[in-house]
Amino acid sequence: MTTTALDLLFTLVEARAFIDRDIAALAAGTAGAVRIPGFLAAADCACAVEAIENLPVVTYAPERVTVKISRFGPALNDYRAPKGGVDADRYWQATDESRAIWTRSGLRPDPLAVSLECLGRAWGAAISPATIGGRAAFGGTLREINEGALVHFDEVEREHPKALFDQAITAQLAFNVWITVPSSGGKTRLWRRRWHPTDEAHREAYGYRRDVVDGHQELRLPPRLGEALLFNPANFHAVEPNPGDRRVAFAFFLGLPSTGHLAYWS
Incomplete structure (x- = not known):
C-alpha cells in the first residue's frame, strides 16, 4: 500500500481552550483536529450521565444506519x-x-450551553441555531456509539443541495464532548481525504468501504472523559467499536455561513 505525501498542517492541536484561529484553520483545511482536555469536569460528566438515563433514546433509522447508534x-x-x-x-x-x-x-451545568458559550467566546460572537424557513433547527444531539461507525463524511451543502438552511454554509465543523468513555476502543479516525464522485464505487450503506481511505494520512483520536473535539467532517472519518463500555457524547455541527456568524445544528 502506497501512502500519500504528508500534509504537515494536518495535525492534532491540543489546547487549553478554543480560539478563533484554530476554528478558522479547521474551516480552511489547514488543521486536522482540535481537542480540549478537561473541557467538562468529571463531576459534571457524571451528572450528565445520570440525567440522560431518563431521556427517551431512539436509534438512527435502521434502513440508513446499519449499526446500532442510540x-x-x-x-x-x-x-x-x-x-x-x-x-x-x-x-x-x-x-x-x-x-x-x-x-x-x-441539567446544570448544561453541556450544550457550556459548549456553545465557549465556542462563541472564542469566535467573538454568540452562536445561533441554523434556521429553516425562519425556524431554529435542533442542535445538541446526544449520541451513544458503541458498535463503531463506517467511514463517511458529513457536508450539509452536498447532502442537501437545495439549500436546506436559510444560511449559506461555506464550511462545516463537527463538535463532540464525551461524558462517558470506554476503557479501550472507540477511537475517532480521521483521514486527510475528501469525497470524490468516483468514491461512490466504494459505497457501503450510509458510508464507504475502508479501502476508500487506504494510503491516506490519518489521525487516530481516543475519546477521553470530558474532552471536547472539533474537526472538519468533510474529511472522511469513522469510529472504532468499543467492546463492553459506553461511549456517549453531546454532538452538533458548527457551520460558518457567508455572513461569518457561526450557526449550529444536529
Whole structure:
C-alpha cells in the first residue's frame, strides 16, 4: 500500500481552550483536529450521565444506519423528505418534543450551553441555531456509539443541495464532548481525504468501504472523559467499536455561513 505525501498542517492541536484561529484553520483545511482536555469536569460528566438515563433514546433509522447508534434529539438526515429537504411535520414535532424534554431534565451545568458559550467566546460572537424557513433547527444531539461507525463524511451543502438552511454554509465543523468513555476502543479516525464522485464505487450503506481511505494520512483520536473535539467532517472519518463500555457524547455541527456568524445544528 502506497501512502500519500504528508500534509504537515494536518495535525492534532491540543489546547487549553478554543480560539478563533484554530476554528478558522479547521474551516480552511489547514488543521486536522482540535481537542480540549478537561473541557467538562468529571463531576459534571457524571451528572450528565445520570440525567440522560431518563431521556427517551431512539436509534438512527435502521434502513440508513446499519449499526446500532442510540441518540436523543432529532438528526436532520433521519428526516429527509423524498424530494429533498426535511419532512417538516415529523422533524418539527420531534424538535419541539426534544427541546421540551431537555428543558424539563434541568441539567446544570448544561453541556450544550457550556459548549456553545465557549465556542462563541472564542469566535467573538454568540452562536445561533441554523434556521429553516425562519425556524431554529435542533442542535445538541446526544449520541451513544458503541458498535463503531463506517467511514463517511458529513457536508450539509452536498447532502442537501437545495439549500436546506436559510444560511449559506461555506464550511462545516463537527463538535463532540464525551461524558462517558470506554476503557479501550472507540477511537475517532480521521483521514486527510475528501469525497470524490468516483468514491461512490466504494459505497457501503450510509458510508464507504475502508479501502476508500487506504494510503491516506490519518489521525487516530481516543475519546477521553470530558474532552471536547472539533474537526472538519468533510474529511472522511469513522469510529472504532468499543467492546463492553459506553461511549456517549453531546454532538452538533458548527457551520460558518457567508455572513461569518457561526450557526449550529444536529
